[in-house]
Amino acid sequence: MKTYSLTDNYVHKFDPTKTEIGLSTENLQVFYGDNHAIFDGTLQFRKNAITAMIGASGSGKSTFLRCLNRMNDDIATVQGKIMYQDIDINTPEINVYEMRKHVGMVFQRPNPFAKSIFKNISYPLRKSGIKNKQDIAQRVEKSLRQAALWDEVKDDLNRSALDLSGGQQQRLCIARTLAMNPDVLLLDEPASALDPISTGKLEQALQELQKNYTIIMVTHSMQQASRISDYTAFFHMGHILEFDRTERIFTRPQIQATEDYISGNFG
Amino acid sequence: MEDIKRQLTHSSKATKQDRYGKAIAFFCTFLIGLLVVSILYLVASRGLATFFKDHVSVWDFLTKQNWNPSQVDKNGSPLVGALPMIVGSFSVTIFSAVLATPFAIAMALFMTEIEPRRGTKFLQPVIELLVGIPSVVYGFVGLTIVVPVVRTVFGGTGFGILSGTLVLFVMVLPTITSMYVDSLRAVPRFYREASLALGATRWQTIYKVVLRASIPGLLTAIIFGMARAFGEALAVQMVIGNASLLPHNLISPASTLTSVLTTGMGNTVMGTLPNNALWSLALILLLMSLCFNLIVRYIGKKGRMAK
Amino acid sequence: MNAKKIDKLATAIIGFLVGVVVLILVALIGYILVTGLPHVSWHFLTSPSQSFLKGGGIGDQLFNSLYLLVLTLLISFPIALGAGIYLFEYAPQNWVTSTIRVAIEVLSSLPSVVVGLFGFLLFVIEFKLGFSILSGAIALTFFNLPLLTRSVENSLASVPKLQREAGLALGFSRWQTVLGVIFPEALPGILTAIILSAGRIFGEAAALIYTAGQSAPILNFSNWNPLSPTSPLNPMRPAETLAVHIWKINSEGIMPDASAVSAGASAVLILAVLIFNFSARWLGNRIYRKVTASK
Numbered sequence: 001m002k003t004y005s006l007t008d009n010y011v012h013k014f015d016p017t018k019t020e021i022g023l024s025t026e027n028l029q030v031f032y033g034d035n036h037a038i039f040d041g042t043l044q045f046r047k048n049a050i051t052a053m054i055g056a057s058g059s060g061k062s063t064f065l066r067c068l069n070r071m072n073d074d075i076a077t078v079q080g081k082i083m084y085q086d087i088d089i090n091t092p093e094i095n096v097y098e099m100r101k102h103v104g105m106v107f108q109r110p111n112p113f114a115k116s117i118f119k120n121i122s123y124p125l126r127k128s129g130i131k132n133k134q135d136i137a138q139r140v141e142k143s144l145r146q147a148a149l150w151d152e153v154k155d156d157l158n159r160s161a162l163d164l165s166g167g168q169q170q171r172l173c174i175a176r177t178l179a180m181n182p183d184v185l186l187l188d189e190p191a192s193a194l195d196p197i198s199t200g201k202l203e204q205a206l207q208e209l210q211k212n213y214t215i216i217m218v219t220h221s222m223q224q225a226s227r228i229s230d231y232t233a234f235f236h237m238g239h240i241l242e243f244d245r246t247e248r249i250f251t252r253p254q255i256q257a258t259e260d261y262i263s264g265n266f267g
Numbered sequence: 268m269e270d271i272k273r274q275l276t277h278s279s280k281a282t283k284q285d286r287y288g289k290a291i292a293f294f295c296t297f298l299i300g301l302l303v304v305s306i307l308y309l310v311a312s313r314g315l316a317t318f319f320k321d322h323v324s325v326w327d328f329l330t331k332q333n334w335n336p337s338q339v340d341k342n343g344s345p346l347v348g349a350l351p352m353i354v355g356s357f358s359v360t361i362f363s364a365v366l367a368t369p370f371a372i373a374m375a376l377f378m379t380e381i382e383p384r385r386g387t388k389f390l391q392p393v394i395e396l397l398v399g400i401p402s403v404v405y406g407f408v409g410l411t412i413v414v415p416v417v418r419t420v421f422g423g424t425g426f427g428i429l430s431g432t433l434v435l436f437v438m439v440l441p442t443i444t445s446m447y448v449d450s451l452r453a454v455p456r457f458y459r460e461a462s463l464a465l466g467a468t469r470w471q472t473i474y475k476v477v478l479r480a481s482i483p484g485l486l487t488a489i490i491f492g493m494a495r496a497f498g499e500a501l502a503v504q505m506v507i508g509n510a511s512l513l514p515h516n517l518i519s520p521a522s523t524l525t526s527v528l529t530t531g532m533g534n535t536v537m538g539t540l541p542n543n544a545l546w547s548l549a550l551i552l553l554l555m556s557l558c559f560n561l562i563v564r565y566i567g568k569k570g571r572m573a574k
Numbered sequence: 575m576n577a578k579k580i581d582k583l584a585t586a587i588i589g590f591l592v593g594v595v596v597l598i599l600v601a602l603i604g605y606i607l608v609t610g611l612p613h614v615s616w617h618f619l620t621s622p623s624q625s626f627l628k629g630g631g632i633g634d635q636l637f638n639s640l641y642l643l644v645l646t647l648l649i650s651f652p653i654a655l656g657a658g659i660y661l662f663e664y665a666p667q668n669w670v671t672s673t674i675r676v677a678i679e680v681l682s683s684l685p686s687v688v689v690g691l692f693g694f695l696l697f698v699i700e701f702k703l704g705f706s707i708l709s710g711a712i713a714l715t716f717f718n719l720p721l722l723t724r725s726v727e728n729s730l731a732s733v734p735k736l737q738r739e740a741g742l743a744l745g746f747s748r749w750q751t752v753l754g755v756i757f758p759e760a761l762p763g764i765l766t767a768i769i770l771s772a773g774r775i776f777g778e779a780a781a782l783i784y785t786a787g788q789s790a791p792i793l794n795f796s797n798w799n800p801l802s803p804t805s806p807l808n809p810m811r812p813a814e815t816l817a818v819h820i821w822k823i824n825s826e827g828i829m830p831d832a833s834a835v836s837a838g839a840s841a842v843l844i845l846a847v848l849i850f851n852f853s854a855r856w857l858g859n860r861i862y863r864k865v866t867a868s869k
Contacts, residue, residue: 374592397599401777
């Protein structure tokens with residue numbers, strides 16, 4: 001296996017006065033026990049854009065993503081700042097339950113609740129205090145439309161979500177997250193369990209969503225990253241080696257490791 | 268902006284609920300812990316009174332054969348020799364486990380190695396039913412079938428260790444079987460495949476590979492079965508004859524710790540020596556059950572280290 | 575003898591031993607049902623027992639068993655649920671947690687007669703509750719708690735971790751996630767565990783002899799005031815259950831038809847256990863389908 005320098009990196013910095021930032025991290029460090037998993041992760045995510053995170057298995061991209069809404073709290077120690085709306089959300093004072101309504105997450109495998117399609121979305125809404133039935137019905141419809149699922153399920157919203165296909169389930173999970181009105185949407189390899197047609201629909205939906213949300217996604221597929229993302233970060237052994245506009249990463253990468261990875265000469 | 272900051276840094280209904288929920292859930296858990304501590308404490312304090320308050324020597328209690336707590340011998344010390352009950356309890360426990368083990372092994376092998384699919388489908392309900400039958404029903408059947416049969420075949424009254432063993436055999440069989448099935452299923456598949464691929468017959472594979480790999484599991488299963496037999500009260504009490512004499516053979520009336528407890532507790536007055544002596548028997552039961560627990564833990568630990 | 579012959583012989587021996595076990599079960603259940611069922615009649619199930627005369631029934635005992643079962647489940651299920659949730663969801667990995675786990679293990683292995691005697695000492699004597707349904711239900715709760723707690727924990731743990739993450743990622747608290755997401759999906763498993771534990775409670779006698787007592791006072795089934803001593807609902811009255819009744823008439827029975835009555839009562843007990851076993855499976859499946867709204 002080739003070894004690459006872990007200190008040479010090129011991380012593009014936005015000028016906050018010109019570009020709106022949806023979420024950013026400063027010196028994020030993650031430890032699993034004694035195992036140092038993420039080193040010095042400093043990254044900005046542009047608002048209303050899709051940022052893809054790529055890298056080999058075990059490079060730390062999923063760990064990094066899961067830290068952004070504190071899903072790793074139980075299993076890892078996370079140091080450093082995560083800035084959202086000028087608030088560091090990686091402190092003990094933060095009400096993580098409220099924070100996660102602003103920073104939503106969709107997982108690698110679809111995980112709808114064992115409830116009906118409608119209830120999958122209405123239940124979290126009711127739990128967060130929305131009682132008005134009409135309101136709920138409207139938000140259910142809106143989020144299902146946003147996730148490009150409405151036309152397929154509008155006639156049987158009372159069917160069990162578990163009867164849907166994998167791709168539909170994943171879009172339902174996105175709809176469920178969107179219904180909570182988040183600002184930031186975290187996606188952990190959302191298409192890895194899906195067939196090509198479902199993946200296509202999902203990507204379409206994401207590009208539509210980008211207009212209103214800050215989307216951060218981990219992906220294994222470089223084609224997917226190049227197809228739909230605006231920015232791409234390349235992870236290697238817990239380090240962010242390169243971050244830039246997607247077309248630059250895929251056409252003129254600055255770092256040898258990135259170039260080898262995207263051209264298939266890696267490892 | 269300030270709004271979001273407030274929202275993110277202040278506790279919400281959800282956090283409060285979570286705190287209350289956690290407190291309630293912890294309280295329930297704590298209650299169980301407290302319960303166990305109080306059982307250990309109360310039974311121990313009652314059981315030890317025989318030795319500390321009534322000054323019976325522990326050695327005499329465990330080794331003397333004469334059990335008649337309301338009377339004293341010619342030296343004025345009470346007749347509380349628990350040896351007959353201890354021997355009775357250990358005999359029925361060991362005999363029933365020895366008798367049940369081959370059957371349990373056969374059942375478990377049948378369910379996992381010989382006919383995994385149909386065997387499980389058919390024998391799983393058999394095991395569950397055997398577990399489900401209440402112990403008084405076992406006792407009743409023992410009384411109406413086992414005791415008369417033993418009487419006809421071996422003579423005597425029919426009550427005794429043999430009858431107790433036969434009844435307990437059926438009661439511990441499902442316990443040993445189901446636990447052993449679990450440990451057989453944990454033997455990795457490739458062990459078997461490797462052995463079969465080398466041309467071994469099914470029995471050679473079972474005998475040389477599967478059985479050996481599952482010995483700690485078998486021991487654990489047997490100990491669990493013995494714990495059940497040792498603590499079983501009513502079924503044994505109904506067929507053992509309830510004579511607190513040291514048994515001379517398997518068909519003379521005998522008694523166990525549990526049988527004396529169930530028949531005696533109602534006839535003694537709290538705080539008197541005869542009553543304290545019974546609590547000492549309960550303490551022995553409790554200590555034995557802790558012992559079985561420790562052995563299982565020890566085997567489990569050793570098994571893990573071997574891997 | 576060559577390996578093939580040994581293989582055949584071993585298989586035959588195993589088959590024979592299995593056959594013996596199956597035969598024992600069939601004989602056991604067959605015997606109880608054949609000797610017992612002829613005695614079971616509406617009269618037998620509803621009339622009170624007799625001490626010295628023939629023709630007594632098991633009506634009061636049957637009622638006592640059912641009432642005790644309901645009370646025991648009412649007390650033990652909430653505690654087991656709370657403890658199961660704590661151990662599965664909140665318990666940190668430290669010595670307190672592992673001590674509690676050991677304690678639960680110990681409690682589950684204690685002989686039921688010891689648990690019954692503890693109940694006798696603490697509730698019947700110290701707290702002066704006397705031989706009563708309440709004392710019995712508490713003793714049975716002790717006997718039932720460890721297994722039920724473990725089943726609740728296992729059922730919660732059998733729900734995929736992803737479901738938990740789904741709830742948390744939507745801003746649910748852990749408590750909301752457990753109650754709203756995990757619990758409904760674990761419900762079939764939990765219900766099965768409850769019904770199976772009901773079977774064990776129904777047949778248990780050793781823990782009850784010195785807590786719920788061995789006498790069945792005359793009950794007036796038109797009196798439903800729980801405070802009246804003759805009311806069936808009064809939790810402070812002594813109550814001999816069906817299982818205790820079988821034990822009692824066999825060990826000191828003076829009634830002329832003791833073996834007939836015990837055969838009938840045993841048949842009823844066995845039938846109850848069979849019903850509990852089958853309904854556990856059936857209900858588990860049914861509720862799962864209903865909760866998930868699939869057809």
